[in-house]
Amino acid sequence: MSVSHKKDVYLVIGGSGFLGRHIVEQLKDRGDNVSVFDIVQRTEDVPFYSGDISDQAQVATALRRSGTTCIIHTASPPAALNDPALYWKVNVDGTKAVIAAAVECGVRKLVYTSSAGVVFNGADLTDVDERLPPPDQPMDAYNESKAKAEEAVIEANGKGNLLTTALRPAGIFGPGDRQMMAGLYRVFEDGKTHFQIGDNNNLFDWTYVGNVAYAHLLAADKLETPPPAPPLASLKSGKSEIEK
Ligand code: NAD
Structure with a gap:
């Protein structure tokens, strides 16, 4: 299913990775202009900018050269x-x-891949949503850093020209995965399958990588400045702008 969207120019940072690659493929499939920024290059089918995100100048150069409007x-x-x-x-x-x-470069949109782990501290989480704050004691350094990054992204909404949003996928599976299946297989090869954590009824969320990628495209498409509120007079008269 496709959603109508204004034509943005995309830079997928981490676009050589498992999820990033699926996002690039989906943008290409719907005819969008997309480039990749990463420390490693794995394909040559889209413009590639080699760089490290901790270097602002390298990111800014890629943004300017590619004409990016959506990161x-x-x-x-x-x-x-x-x-x-x-x-x-x-x-x-x-x-x-x-x-x-x-x-610095006047980019309009930033969509950040956070993680469901930002609210996890090792205890069960049932029926929680994005209103749950990160725990006082983070699970580990990875999840703590993802939570701090997400906070910075959300705080940046409205800075300069920029609109921002963050998504929190849980476990991701599908073609191109190098972490999840490899880890499970290693457990099997190492003969560690007799370990059990809990009573065998633990639940964990998994999402197919194509659906996580599509969620990023939808988030980018919906990331628009809300239309201005109708003038007070039209509200008092009970008529909306559309009716007039
Ligand atoms: P991945 O390792 O396959 O891809 C990450 C990409 O980022 C790689 O291509 C890597 O080269 C690039 N990268 C790393 N450091 C960089 C740097 N300093 N500058 C530029 N590029 C750099 O990982 P993935 O599984 O595709 O995960 C993508 C995102 O989704 C991550 O932010 C991760 O935290 C998040 N996430 C993943 C899962 C999962 O199950 N895989 C679950 C929840 C959230």
């Missing part, structure tokens, strides 16, 4: 590394550098 920022080191400094450098300082470059 989709999916970059992050993989979860479960024992490297808090790297998470802080890329996810917190890097995301702030992306925001600063976006404001």
Whole structure:
């Protein structure tokens, strides 16, 4: 299903990654102008800008050269590394550098891939939604850095020309995954399948990567300045702008 949208020019940051690649494919499929910014290049089918998001000047150069109006920022080191400094450098300082470059270059939209983990502290979460704040004691450095990055993105809404939003996927599966299936397979190969956490009734959310990618396109399409409120006089007369 396609949704009508104004033609933006997209830069997918982290576009060489698992989710980023699916976002690039979907943008290409609907005929949009899309480039990739990443520290590694995996394909040559779209314009590629090599750079690190913690360097504002590198991001700004890519934004200017590509003429970007909408950034989709999916970059992050993989979860479960024992490297808090790297998470802080890329996810917190890097995301702030992306925001600063976006404001500097007059970019209109920034969609950030956060994570459901930003509200997880190890205890069960049932029927919660985005009103739940991050826990006082974060689960780990990865989730803490994702929460700080998300906070910076939301605070940047309205800065300069910029409108922002953040999505919180849970586990992502599908073609191109290099983390989830590889991890499960390693557990199997290492003969660790006899371990059980909990009573075997634990639930966890998984979403197909194509659906997570599509959610990013929809978020970008909907990220528009709300129309101005109708003049007070028309409200008093009980007539809307559309009726007149
Ligand atoms: P991935 O590792 O496949 O892709 C991340 C991309 O970011 C890679 O191409 C990597 O080279 C790039 N990158 C890393 N550091 C960079 C830097 N300093 N500058 C520029 N590019 C850099 O990861 P993924 O699974 O596609 O995850 C994408 C996003 O979704 C991440 O932000 C992650 O936190 C979030 N997320 C993933 C899952 C999941 O299950 N995979 C779940 C929830 C949230």
